[in-house]
Each structure stands twice: as structure tokens, then as C-alpha cells.
Amino acid sequence: MRKRGTKTDEGDKIVRRKLSDQVLERLLEMITRREVLPGELMPSERDLMERFGVGRPAVREALQSLDTMGLISISHGERARVSALTADTVIRQIDGVARLMLSASPDNLEHLKQARRFFEMGMVRLAAVNATAADIAELRRLVDRQREALGDAEAFIAADIAFHRKIASLSGNPIFAAVGDAMLTWLFNYHSEMLLWSGGETKTLAEHAVIVDRLATGDEDGAAAAMGIHLDRSDLLYQHREDA
Numbered sequence: 001m002r003k004r005g006t007k008t009d010e011g012d013k014i015v016r017r018k019l020s021d022q023v024l025e026r027l028l029e030m031i032t033r034r035e036v037l038p039g040e041l042m043p044s045e046r047d048l049m050e051r052f053g054v055g056r057p058a059v060r061e062a063l064q065s066l067d068t069m070g071l072i073s074i075s076h077g078e079r080a081r082v083s084a085l086t087a088d089t090v091i092r093q094i095d096g097v098a099r100l101m102l103s104a105s106p107d108n109l110e111h112l113k114q115a116r117r118f119f120e121m122g123m124v125r126l127a128a129v130n131a132t133a134a135d136i137a138e139l140r141r142l143v144d145r146q147r148e149a150l151g152d153a154e155a156f157i158a159a160d161i162a163f164h165r166k167i168a169s170l171s172g173n174p175i176f177a178a179v180g181d182a183m184l185t186w187l188f189n190y191h192s193e194m195l196l197w198s199g200g201e202t203k204t205l206a207e208h209a210v211i212v213d214r215l216a217t218g219d220e221d222g223a224a225a226a227m228g229i230h231l232d233r234s235d236l237l238y239q240h241r242e243d244a
Contacts (some may be wrong), residue, residue, distance in 0.1 A: 130170050
């Protein structure tokens with residue numbers, strides 16, 4: 001038992017919570033309990049002030065936090081509107097932090113490449129099962145579009161992203177697709193400073209064509225093997241700033 005008058009531990013101190021944090025907690029409860037549904041308008045600032053017995057600054061700060069989290073959208077002069085949450089919007093909330101993480105250490109870039117390989121190998125297997133004739137035709141068009149973009153790095157990369165994004169969508173799992181797409185985008189955003197082109201564009205086209213051929217026959221193992229070869233080669237193009 002602590003003697004009277006002795007100094008208390010830091011963990012014993014009671015910290016008064018900010019009003020805006022308490023308002024944020026209540027607003028999150030409203031959305032979780034579906035008092036306001038996706039697409040609907042949030043109560044006005046005045047209504048929230050009266051409901052919670054707080055001032056306008058606390059309400060505005062809480063609403064801004066919800067907007068930053070992607071849970072609502074705020075337009076100037078209009079009431080906030082509840083956003084429809086999808087796997088993509090949730091994953092996108094960590095974009096800024098992910099880019100900082102990539103810049104912090106070469107190890108983080110390697111970890112990202114490994115994670116991307118794991119996801120794409122799994123997603124291409126699902127794509128081999130799910131792809132329709134129309135899907136295969138679209139993938140072949142994307143390869144053709146990429147071939148036409150030879151010599152134009154920006155257009156070539158855009159077509160490359162579209163190709164991998166299409167395969168991710170064929171997984172049929174929106175969470176897989178969102179995570180895979182985010183990792184691909186983070187890597188290609190690194191392109192401006194860290195992606196070194198070494199005349200490998202024609203190899204990329206050939207590898208993409210093989211992947212599509214395997215998907216067309218529903219060959220899960222073959223598609224995964226072809227994707228693995230493609231990623232192992234293309235990942236060598238990514239280097240950390242300190243190594244470039």
C-alpha cells in the first residue's frame with residue numbers, strides 16, 4: 001500500500017479527455033449503430049452541439065477527424081455525408097503512412113515486394129478459376145495496349161497497373177483486390193525516383209502474355225508459376241533511394 005504523501009506513478013494520473021475526442025466517440029457510435037446510413041447526411045453542427053451539450057469547435061474537430069478517417073465526406077457549405085465503406089476506401093486511408101514507411105528503410109521495400117508476391121500468386125490462382133472468356137479478352141486487350149505504349153513510360157506503367165488490377169478483381173474478393181492494388185500502387189509510386197528501366201519492357205509483355213495464356217486454360221499452377229517468374233524479374237527493377 002502506498003504511503004500518504006508519496007509521489008504517484010504516471011500511470012495513476014487521471015487524464016481529462018478532450019471534448020472533441022468524446023464527440024468523435026459518440027459520432028462513431030451513431031455510424032456503427034446505423035443511426036445514419038451510408039449516403040445519408042449527418043445531423044447539422046447545431047443539432048450535434050445541442051445533442052452533446054458542447055461548442056462548435058469540438059463538433060467541427062470531431063467531424064474533421066471522421067472525414068480524415070474516410071467515414072464521412074465534407075463539402076464546403078453543406079452538411080457532412082456518411083461515406084459508403086469499401087475495402088478500397090479503408091486501405092487507402094494508410095497511403096500516406098505506407099509511403100513514409102517505404103522511405104524509412106530498404107528493408108520495408110523488400111517486405112512490401114514479398115507481400116505483393118504472396119498476394120499476387122494467390123490472386124492469380126483464383127483468377128484462373130474465375131476468369132470468363134470476356135475477362136481473358138480484356139486481359140489480352142490490356143497487353144496490346146501496353147505493347148502500343150512502348151516508348152511512353154507513363155502510358156506503359158498505366159497499362160501495367162491496369163493488367164494487374166484486372167487479375168486482382170478476378171479473385172472475387174474485394175479485400176484481396178484492395179490490398180493487392182494498394183501494394184502495387186505504392187510500388188509504382190516509387191517509380192518516380194526508384195524504378196530503373198533496363199530495356200525489360202518487351203520481357204514484361206511476353207510474361208504478361210504467358211500469364212494470360214495460363215489463365216485462359218484455367219491452369220492454376222501454370223498461372224502461379226508464370227506470375228512468380230514475372231514478379232521475381234520485375235522486382236529487381238525496384239531499388240531503394242540510397243541504392244539507386
